[in-house]
Amino acid sequence: MGAVWNIAATTVGEAIRRRVLLVILMIGVLLLTIIPSLSVLSARSDDSVTVGTMFAVMRGTSALLAIVLTVYMIPNEIERRTIYTILSKPVQRWQFFLGKYLGAVLSLLLMITLMTVFMLVVYAIFQNHHASRLLSLAQQPVMYWIEMSLLAAVAICISTFVTPLINIFLSFGVWLVGTVLNPLYDTIANNSKSIPIMKSISKLIVSLVPNFADYDTKNPLINPGQPIQNQGLYYFTTIFYGVVWIALLLIIGALIFDRREV
Amino acid sequence: MWKIRKKLYGVGAVLLIVAATLQMTYIHPKWRKDYSPEAGGLVASQLSPEQILLQLFGFREFLAGILWVRADGFFDAGNYDAILPIIRVCTILDPHNIDIYATGMWHIAYNFTDQEQRSNRRYIPIALALAKDGIKNNPNTYELYFETGWLWYQKIDDNPSEAVKYFQEMVKKKDVLPAREDLLANAYFRDQKIMTGLNWYFHLYKEAIARAKKDTFYANSQIRDTLESNIDNTIIRMIQRGYLAQKRNDGSYEKGDYDTKPPFNVGFSAKVTVVRPRVLRVTGTWNVLPVGCRIRFIVRDLHYPNALPAELDWNKNDNFNFNLPTNLTYMQDQLFCKDQRFDRVENMSKDPTMYPFDSNHYLLEFFYDPAFGAPHIQDKFGWNGVGMTDPNFLNTQIRKGVRVIYATLELSKDQILMRGQWQNRHATVETSNFKESSPTESMTNIVKVPSLRGN
Structure with a gap:
């Protein structure tokens, strides 16, 4: 396991040094800064607009970071031939693959934490709320981190068999589909005009595609006051669901990477 | 090696089944109940492609805010028809924005008028449907119960039991303003529940006294005094209009001299x-x-x-x-x-x-x-x-x-x-009894409106 952690730590260092990631992060942070000025869009619901938009910016930025960070990870190692020096040591391919992924997840944790802190500071300055409100808002970025870890698993899995450019579109597409899965499924399932076969197909898709919408739990944070039962259980189950999907994707990725010519 | 791969395929299949089961049995139903923005569904109609993208990426409230500002522009320009679809889209994007529902209902019910300023009452069922949608999405605040009750009470001006129904729900909410609560009594009077209305006044009066004692803020004492005056007026009216005598049903109304007699x-x-x-x-x-x-x-x-x-x-x-x-x-x-x-x-x-x-x-x-x-x-x-x-x-x-x-x-x-x-x-x-009349005709059959002061 030591090899895995060493690779992960190196990956974090590389991620911090990558300018493209820093630029994306900076744009996200800048957007978070100007969001409180958008509260004028709603006279009484200014808090809803501010929080909702801040979370949307954070989610979008995190998704972009997750994709850009992971799609180049393994192809770059192969292209620069640095992979040979690693694999020539007593390091298994699956260890290298897992280490790279864990490095990406830790980098995402770092970046999301940075954005969260910045968001909470900006929110505290402009909206002037109690600490308890700030703490409750911090729940959502945790879910985003799990969501982005899942997205990173999708991207790194796909990166074992396609080029980075195609991977960007594929990963983004999977995330987009996974993001609209819940409302899409509800629209089809609750529409009396939907034919039964369509309902079955949509159910199958919801079951077989990683569902990113489950991690979007900001609605009660935007509109506080709605009692939610077993919130902890929901968080635990969705995190477990994410871990299951990540494990599945990493197994698939490791199996493909194991057979790949490098 | 093949054995390990085979095992991993098996593990993968198990993981997929576990994920799918979790998703369909617990996570999705729970998300739908507690975390979905209620109105749900994909709002594609009435939105431009970039707006659909904004919505998909979670900028629902932001988009609703922009559209609502746009609607304001249409309102200022008098282009009322253009506002209707925007109201609907805004309420779907941000179903917890009370202002959009309240303003939307008012706009639909009141502002579509003809050249003589008569409302187009064919819109009222639409305004009520919007109100019901708003209440469904925001059941914990008094505001939309008040707005809907007021629509029945003031605009529809009929079916008082409907106004009573919504005002009763309104007063159950914790955030209801004290100054709004007496509307329920007025609705009771229209619904012929005079004694219930009076009792409601007494209930509010008791609360108002306690509130005024606790906080000497001017509005508190003003509400208390208004309620006291309303109770006085109601009791006098109940007596003078013969309501109490009729309720006794002992012939005292028929014998007594009440303002409502003779018809x-x-x-x-x-x-x-x-x-x-x-x-x-x-x-x-x-x-x-x-x-x-x-x-x-x-x-x-x-x-x-x-x-x-x-x-x-x-x-x-x-x-x-x-x-x-x-x-x-x-x-x-x-x-x-x-x-x-x-x-x-x-x-x-x-x-x-x-x-x-x-x-x-x-x-x-x-x-x-x-x-x-x-x-x-x-x-x-x-x-x-x-x-x-x-x-x-x-x-x-x-x-x-x-x-x-x-x-x-x-x-x-x-x-x-x-x-x-x-x-x-x-x-x-x-009508068969119609007879031409003019304002200057004799005024022999004048209704004598009694004064509450008794003179």
Whole structure:
């Protein structure tokens, strides 16, 4: 396991040094800064607009970071031939693959934490709320981190068999589909005009595609006051669901990477 | 090696089954219940592609805010029709924005008027459907219960039990403003639940005293004093209007001298003349001398779907849509009575889309309900019209527990549009008792409105 952690730590260092990631992060942070000025869009619901938009910016930025960070990870190692020096040591391919992924997840944790802190500071300055409100808002970025870890698993899995450019579109597409899965499924399932076969197909898709919408739990944070039962259980189950999907994707990725010519 | 791979395939399959089971049995239903923005679904219609993208990426509230600002621009420009779809899209994007629902309801119910400033009441079921949607998405705040109750109480001005229903829900909410709570008592009075209304006043008064003691803020003592005055007035009215005597049911009302006795003959009669195509002159008699009476006048298709006497079934829409019955005509106005008569010209010629006159026959309805009358008129007529009568048009059937005045006349499409055999003729229809009158006629049958001071 030591090899895995060493690779992960190196990956974090590389991620911090990558300018493209820093630029994306900076744009996200800048957007978070100007969001409180958008509260004028709603006279009484200014808090809803501010929080909702801040979370949307954070989610979008995190998704972009997750994709850009992971799609180049393994192809770059192969292209620069640095992979040979690693694999020539007593390091298994699956260890290298897992280490790279864990490095990406830790980098995402770092970046999301940075954005969260910045968001909470900006929110505290402009909206002037109690600490308890700030703490409750911090729940959502945790879910985003799990969501982005899942997205990173999708991207790194796909990166074992396609080029980075195609991977960007594929990963983004999977995330987009996974993001609209819940409302899409509800629209089809609750529409009396939907034919039964369509309902079955949509159910199958919801079951077989990683569902990113489950991690979007900001609605009660935007509109506080709605009692939610077993919130902890929901968080635990969705995190477990994410871990299951990540494990599945990493197994698939490791199996493909194991057979790949490098 | 192959064995390990085979095992991993098996593990992968198990993981997929576990994930799918979790998703369908617990996570999705729970997300739908607690974390979905309620209205759910994909809002594709009415949005441009970039707006759909914004929505998909979670900028729902932001997008709703932008659209709402845009709607404000349309409102300022008087382009009211353009606002309707925006209201709907905004409520789907941000179903917890109370302002959009409240303003949207008000806009739909009140602001679509004809050139004579008469509301297009065909929109009221749409406004109510929006209200129901708002309440479904925001059940924990008083505001939309208040707005909906107020729509029934003030705009629809009929079916008081509906206003009572919404105000009852309103007062259960923790965030209700104390100054709004007494509306429930007024709604009870209209619904003929006089004693319940008085008891509600007492309940509020008790709370107001406690609040004023706890906090000497001026508004608190003002609410307490207002309630005290309302209670005094109500008790005096209950006595003077003979309400308590009637309730005793021991013959004391029949024997006693109450303001509502003897019942006053309002002497209603009416005549309607088509003066120009789509323009009606409505004249008639109403013996009540003091100003304050307004008679509801309706022109509608004879076979208007869901029509009830002097109103429509406003509650028929449960799902919000913009399917306005554009082929149907429904015009409602108030006839202001002065000098014991009314005389008004109803011009429907400037708004052919609002009054299409597609059908062949039209019903003209006249309606007066004392339960909705001004307090000084109610002092004579009572809450339920016990102090009012009419030899020809008194009706005790169409509104439960209330004596109302109700009369109907009919006109044909050709008569209203002055075509066919009516091309150069002015059709006139009148009640059988109609007698021409003028403001200068004698005022022998004057209703004496009692004063609360007793002189």
